[in-house]
Amino acid sequence: MPSSAPTSSAAKPGLHRRPLVARLLEGRDDRLLVITGLGTPTYDAAAAGDDPRTFFLWGAMGGATMMGLGLALAQPDKRVLVLAGDGEMLMSVGSLATVAMKRPANLAVVVLDNEHFGETGMQPTPTHAGVDLAGMAAAAGWAKTLTARTEDDVAGLVEAARTTPGPVFAVAKILAEKLPFVLPPKDGAYLKDRFRQAVLGTV
Amino acid sequence: MSEPVPAQPTWPDDIYRALKAAGVQQVCHVPDAGHARLIKSCEADNAMQTVTLTTEEEGVAMVCGAHLGGQRGVLLVQSSGVGNCINMLSLPSTCRMPFMMIVTMRGEYGEFNPWQNAMGLATEAVLTAMQVVCYRCDRPEDVGPTVANAARFTFEGGRPVAILLSQRLIGAKAFVNE
Ligand SMILES: Cc1ncc(C[n+]2csc(CCOP(=O)(O)OP(=O)(O)O)c2C)c(N)n1
Numbered sequence: 001m002p003s004s005a006p007t008s009s010a011a012k013p014g015l016h017r018r019p020l021v022a023r024l025l026e027g028r029d030d031r032l033l034v035i036t037g038l039g040t041p042t043y044d045a046a047a048a049g050d051d052p053r054t055f056f057l058w059g060a061m062g063g064a065t066m067m068g069l070g071l072a073l074a075q076p077d078k079r080v081l082v083l084a085g086d087g088e089m090l091m092s093v094g095s096l097a098t099v100a101m102k103r104p105a106n107l108a109v110v111v112l113d114n115e116h117f118g119e120t121g122m123q124p125t126p127t128h129a130g131v132d133l134a135g136m137a138a139a140a141g142w143a144k145t146l147t148a149r150t151e152d153d154v155a156g157l158v159e160a161a162r163t164t165p166g167p168v169f170a171v172a173k174i175l176a177e178k179l180p181f182v183l184p185p186k187d188g189a190y191l192k193d194r195f196r197q198a199v200l201g202t203v
Numbered sequence: 204m205s206e207p208v209p210a211q212p213t214w215p216d217d218i219y220r221a222l223k224a225a226g227v228q229q230v231c232h233v234p235d236a237g238h239a240r241l242i243k244s245c246e247a248d249n250a251m252q253t254v255t256l257t258t259e260e261e262g263v264a265m266v267c268g269a270h271l272g273g274q275r276g277v278l279l280v281q282s283s284g285v286g287n288c289i290n291m292l293s294l295p296s297t298c299r300m301p302f303m304m305i306v307t308m309r310g311e312y313g314e315f316n317p318w319q320n321a322m323g324l325a326t327e328a329v330l331t332a333m334q335v336v337c338y339r340c341d342r343p344e345d346v347g348p349t350v351a352n353a354a355r356f357t358f359e360g361g362r363p364v365a366i367l368l369s370q371r372l373i374g375a376k377a378f379v380n381e
Contacts, residue, residue, distance in 0.1 A: 033271075033272075035268070055271060059290075059293055059294070059297065060264060060290070060291055060293060060294040061290070062260065062264075062291070063260070063261075063263070063264030063267075063291055063294055064264075065264075066261040066262075066264035066265045066268065067264045067265065067267055067268035067271070067294075068268060069254070069265050069268060070229060070264070070265035070266060070267065070268025070269035070270075070271070070272065070274075070276060071268040071269065071271050071272040072268075072272075073229060073252050073254075073269065073272070073274070074228075074229070074268070074269045074271070074272025074273055074274035075272040075273070078272075092261065094256075094257030094258050094261065095257070095261050097257050098254065098255070098256055098257055098261055101254070101255065102252070102254055188294075188297040188298035188299070189297075189298055189299040191298065192270075192271065192298045192299070192300060195271055196270075196271065196273065199271070199272065199273070200272075200273045
């Protein structure tokens with residue numbers, strides 16, 4: 001093996017997840033509704049700033065994208081952004097087909113793809129072996145798909161996540177970093193009530 | 204032998220009317236023959252979004268997302284699909300969200316296919332264990348009122364509910380070539 005060959009996924013180029021998620025949420029207004037998949041994406045969004053219009057999942061693995069679909073259909077004038085881990089997304093690969101069938105223009109999913117189950121001890125996921133989630137979404141018929149790998153791709157990623165007519169499916173290749181926990185509120189009834197209060201004006 | 208059932212039962216129309224009266228706007232399903240007529244009515248209704256799922260737990264999450272956005276949803280499944288939902292049912296119960304599913308039962312009265320029995324016979328126990336309140340229907344005249352009251356129970360009270368449409372009501376699947 002040549003000495004320059006990467007020896008682990010951590011040696012591969014990739015984006016830093018915390019500043020990336022901060023960029024994705026920067027300058028958010030009332031129109032942006034966010035759902036985060038369990039594990040590190042929830043902590044990344046919390047690190048970017050708590051907000052009543054972010055619904056933080058602490059469980060229900062595999063449910064983030066479909067929650068996003070139900071929300072996007074109910075609120076067609078709002079932008080719905082789902083931030084999911086690759087493990088979360090792989091558990092709900094069927095929802096790539098379900099969403100593609102409904103084609104919600106106001107839904108974007110960004111997969112924070114560290115190619116590992118970070119939360120549970122950094123076990124590699126299938127994306128580590130080359131499974132291409134954006135390719136799967138493209139084949140399913142999502143309106144816009146992309147994979148961001150370097151800083152140069154970030155502006156396009158942010159635009160796709162926030163404004164491009166969807167459904168948008170974007171994979172962000174990020175480093176497999178173990179970062180400090182930043183924990184948002186975890187009472188689901190509270191998270192739901194404050195979200196509805198902010199969006200609907202009533203619980 | 205199963206009892207003869209009317210060729211065109213009208214209780215699916217009673218469900219549709221009860222869902223309309225309750226203001227349900229999102230209907231998702233993995234189809235079952237017992238839901239076919241209801242699905243058709245929902246698909247023909249421009250005020251309803253009908254979504255075909257790849258697996259039933261998607262529908263649990265979708266209906267909860269609808270609630271976050273201020274719409275009411277319902278999930279239509281066969282009893283075997285309840286098994287696919289188990290962990291996702293933690294979402295409405297943890298978040299105290301309204302959630303309604305309508306389950307066509309298999310593996311009971313007059314079942315011909317033994318592969319349906321395991322999940323069909325466990326359905327109510329599994330739902331109850333996941334804190335989903337079950338309303339069972341055996342008679343056609345009970346269906347409309349049961350759906351109406353289940354809707355009231357969950358949308359007013361924020362606790363998940365399942366309506367179990369028994370195989371005695373639906374009629375056992377025939378498995379005969381026509
Ligand atoms: C149904 C279910 N299976 C397994 C787990 C354990 N679990 C918690 S987080 C997680 C992995 C999350 O990985 P990923 O979505 O890639 O997020 P990351 O933390 O790597 O960003 C797993 C498997 C769970 N909570 N629920």
